[in-house]
Amino acid sequence: MSTSFQLPRRSFLAATALGAAAAQLAALTPAFAQAATGSSSRRLEPLKSIDAGTLSIGYYEAGPADGAPVILLHGWPYDIHMFVDVAPALAAAGFRVIVPYLRGYGTTRFLSADTPRNGQQSVVAVDIIALMDALKIQVATVAGCDWGARTACIMAALWPERVKALVSVSGYLIGSQEAGKVPLPPQAELQWWYQYYFATERGRAGYEKNRHDFARLIWQTASPRWNFDAATFDRSAVALDNPDHVAITVHNYRWRLGLVEGEAKYQALENRLAKAPVIAVPTITLEGDANGVPHPEPSAYAKKFSGRYEHRLVSGGIGHNLPQEAPEAFTKAVIDAARG
Numbered sequence: 001m002s003t004s005f006q007l008p009r010r011s012f013l014a015a016t017a018l019g020a021a022a023a024q025l026a027a028l029t030p031a032f033a034q035a036a037t038g039s040s041s042r043r044l045e046p047l048k049s050i051d052a053g054t055l056s057i058g059y060y061e062a063g064p065a066d067g068a069p070v071i072l073l074h075g076w077p078y079d080i081h082m083f084v085d086v087a088p089a090l091a092a093a094g095f096r097v098i099v100p101y102l103r104g105y106g107t108t109r110f111l112s113a114d115t116p117r118n119g120q121q122s123v124v125a126v127d128i129i130a131l132m133d134a135l136k137i138q139v140a141t142v143a144g145c146d147w148g149a150r151t152a153c154i155m156a157a158l159w160p161e162r163v164k165a166l167v168s169v170s171g172y173l174i175g176s177q178e179a180g181k182v183p184l185p186p187q188a189e190l191q192w193w194y195q196y197y198f199a200t201e202r203g204r205a206g207y208e209k210n211r212h213d214f215a216r217l218i219w220q221t222a223s224p225r226w227n228f229d230a231a232t233f234d235r236s237a238v239a240l241d242n243p244d245h246v247a248i249t250v251h252n253y254r255w256r257l258g259l260v261e262g263e264a265k266y267q268a269l270e271n272r273l274a275k276a277p278v279i280a281v282p283t284i285t286l287e288g289d290a291n292g293v294p295h296p297e298p299s300a301y302a303k304k305f306s307g308r309y310e311h312r313l314v315s316g317g318i319g320h321n322l323p324q325e326a327p328e329a330f331t332k333a334v335i336d337a338a339r340g
Contacts, residue, residue, distance in 0.1 A: 040231040044080050044087060044099060047107055053130030054115045058107025059100035063091030068164075069137045070095045070334060071128065075146020076249060077215035078321060079105055079239035081232075082145060085327035086334070093335060098135065102147060103127055104248030106239040117244050119252030120262035121175065122269040125154040132162060141338040143167035143330070145323050147252075150174065157277040158269060165337035166283040167330070169322045170291070171311070172301035176274035177258040188294045194218070198253040208246045212237045222292045223319025282308040282340060284333045288318030288325065308340070 044060040051057075060080055070090055074082040080099045090097045101108040102124060104117070128151060132140060141164045144152040150173035156163040157174060183189070194214075197203035207214055216233055219226075239245075254260040262270060283305045298311065314322060314329045323330040 039084055040229055040235070042084060043235065044084060049107060050131070050134045051111060052134035053127055054111055055103055055127060055130070056109045056111055057100050057127070057131050057134075058109075059098055059131070060087065061099075062087050062097045063095050065096060067091075067094050067096035068338060069140035070097050070338060071132070071137075071140045071142045072097065072099045072323075073128065073142065073144030073148025073151050074099075074102065074105070075144070075148045075321075076252075077211075077218055077240060078146065078324075079236040081236045082148075082321060082324050083327075084324065086323050086331050089327065089331045090334060093331075095141075095334075095338070098131075098137075098140075100128065100131055101239060101242075102151075104245040105242050108242065110244060116263055117247035117251060118263050118266075119248040119250075120255045120266060120270065121150055121154060121252075122158075122266045122273060123263070124151045125158065126266065126269070128155060129159060129162060138162070139164045141165045141167070141334060143323075143334050143337075145169035145321065153279060154273060156279045156281045156283070158272060160279075160281050163281050165340070166279065166281050167286065167333045167337050168283065169286050169288075169330075170293075170320075171285045171287070171298075172276075172279065172304040174273050174276060175256065176270070176276075177256065178274060180256040181258055184294075191294045195253045195257060198250050199257060199259055204246065204250050207249065211240050211246065215240055219321070223288075223290070223321050223325060224292045225290045225317035226319050226321065226325050276304065278304055278306045280305075280307045282337055284309075284337045285311045286322055286330065286333055287311070287313050288320065288322045289313060289315045290317045291320050293320050310336075 047058050047060055049056050049058045072083045072087060074080055080101055083099050087097045087099055104119070124147065139162055142152040142155055146169070149168040149170055152166055153168055153172055153174050156166045198207065215237055219228065219233060251260060255262055312329065312333060314326045316326070318326045
């Protein structure tokens with residue numbers, strides 16, 4: 001899970017583009033209605049796989065092969081079904097939609113048993129660049145939530161030539177180990193309890209044994225007004241049974257706190273990220289009005305986007321898993337960013 005923020009609106013789209021986007025969204029109403037019907041039982045299938053970098057990446061693909069590419073990135077402890085309503089709507093709008101399982105989730109596997117089960121922030125972005133290379137996608141709109149939003153931000157910061165536009169739930173999420181060492185107010189520290197839990201071997205063993213109950217608790221606290229049913233949760237929880245999931249999760253949170261090292265070959269990337277680089281690609285950030293994850297005021301990241309930029313606050317009791325709780329708002333943001 002990623003720290004989340006809010007930001008006041010700044011104009012991103014011209015009036016004519018806004019009008020076109022509104023018309024586009026209206027045209028998609030049947031697709032949204034269809035997506036909402038029985039969505040707790042529908043799955044993103046069939047899955048594909050492709051060797052990319054150090055991984056065999058499992059992914060879902062929809063839409064025309066010659067459509068403008070959109071890559072949707074999920075977070076922890078969620079999976080590709082974070083976009084179960086978004087992906088078909090974007091495909092109906094003519095986009096080529098790619099929804100990969102991140103390392104440690106679902107059908108994604110390491111190609112070698114000797115590869116470190118590394119969860120540091122830069123390596124996840126390297127994975128998605130490798131996926132783009134394997135799929136021969138030169139440029140894509142990249143959108144995500146939680147770990148996926150952080151990964152999308154990193155891609156836009158380090159490889160802006162590969163990112164046409166960015167949609168990020170909770171704003172600018174690039175961090176560093178030094179930033180992770182800074183203490184927060186007690187209430188905020190309390191809400192990050194699981195990071196300290198994962199810092200212990202008891203926490204690793206507890207997550208290994210109780211990962212589904214653990215994930216359900218995170219879903220509930222991160223989205224306190226989202227009344228998801230058992231079928232919706234169980235559909236995603238299966239992805240956490242990946243054999244590398246616990247190792248990747250624990251390494252990610254220990255790395256953030258500076259308790260473990262990353263791989264030396266990614267240190268140059270981390271050094272660049274530690275400087276909190278400004279993101280210049282066109283960006284829309286989103287925030288739910290009932291996000292249960294602690295987040296500072298919008299001013300914390302308002303100036304980290306130097307290109308065309310807009311922030312949208314999504315109301316109606318929307319929590320941390322915004323793409324699944326408010327798929328229409330997320331889909332519209334992707335369409336507006338990609339075509340704006």
